[in-house]
Amino acid sequence: MSGRFPGRSPVSRRTAAAFLRNTAAAFGGVAVAGQLAGPLFPHGLPAPGWVTAGAAGACVLWGAVRARPVPVVRQEFRRPDMTVVVEGGDLFTAPGHLVVGFCDTFDTAPADGRLIDGGSVQAQLLRRRYDGDPDRLDAELADALAAVAPQSRELRADKPLGKLDRYPLGTVAVLGPPSRLVFATAYSRLGRDLVASSGVEDLWFSLNRLWDAVDRRARTGSVAMPLVGSGLARMDYLDQDSLLRLILMSFIARSREGAVCRELRVVLRPADLANVSMPEVRAFLRSMAAGLSER
Known part of the structure; x- marks a missing residue:
């Protein structure tokens, strides 16, 4: 991006x-x-x-x-004190910790685009944070997932490329140094046809598990994430506006139980920003902030 x-x-x-x-x-x-x-x-x-x-x-x-275009939407919340920012830009230059979506097998090797699209956020993570070295990324993933039991294991004959262990949706592997964590969250299933798919319930559940991990590891920090779910199979009926509202509603609903992090920043790539009404996002966040303050 x-x-x-x-x-x-x-x-x-x-x-x-x-x-x-x-x-x-x-x-x-x-x-x-x-x-x-x-x-x-x-x-x-x-x-x-x-x-x-x-x-x-x-x-x-x-x-x-x-x-007139609205380049950035920023909304302050009270009870709990937190900030939500929606903007266009480069996820990897945003301040704070990062969220990067993975499939349930936590595959990392691009395999000429058959497993991971070269323009995806995950591919950029490999290039920009791990110098294009999948072995280094795999080693950190293995350490982070050591305490998580795989849900199942594929046969090589059924999945000819990539990893074979499947982890439960919502699994979060926390990578990197404490000052700049990466929350690698599994929110989609990689089919045997190598097509990643997810549904609204899967995404909502995975987001809740993500907020739990952020609460444990980055409560006082800032977290930046992309528009997860965009372009996935079975999610095509939701446009970017709907996906963004789903993410924001999930975060705000979870924050009713207590602050998840000091700031959530959703960074939109140009293709997604073109299909999001920022004035409507601003109005939506203002209404959510008003509702939260009236509790």
Whole structure:
């Protein structure tokens, strides 16, 4: 995931659609106001040309203001004290600890893209935190998973590539030094066809196990995570907006029991950011913060 924003056309199309929608709504409001004000001017409006031009300009300005991009949404919560940030950018340069999604076999070797997509967050973790050395990453995973019993073991004939041990969904392997932990969380199943899939219940359960691990290891710190679940089989019916709200609701619901961490930062890659309405995210978080403070 790159911190650059190449190809801004998807963002521009969404902004343009919002501009047209809000401008049309403003014109509709002006039209209704004009009908209501008509009886006040039985001889017609004074300088109707100027009035029409001014109303049109105000509608366009309203549409532009309402459609302007919101690069970062930041919401403070009380009881417990915490902050939620949603932004576009580079996950690996975000401050604090990291969350990286894995499948239930904790495979690491790309196998020419058949096991792990070269552009995925997991592939970037291997390149940027482990210098492209899967043996080093595997060694840390083995240490972190030593106390966890595999749920089952595949036969090599059934799974020709990658690892054979399967761990329960929701398993979290905590990697790296205490100052910069990586929470490797298994939230998807890798099928024998090498296609990773997950469902809403699986993701919700895995997120709850993730918050438990964060609570134990990083309660006073900041944690950054990507939009987990995007692009997975069986999750295609949820768009990025819905996935983001699912993650935020899970975190906030778990935080009702006590602070999970000081800050959660959801970092969106450009393709996901283009399909997320940041003003709606801001309104959603404000409503959640108000509800939490009223407990």
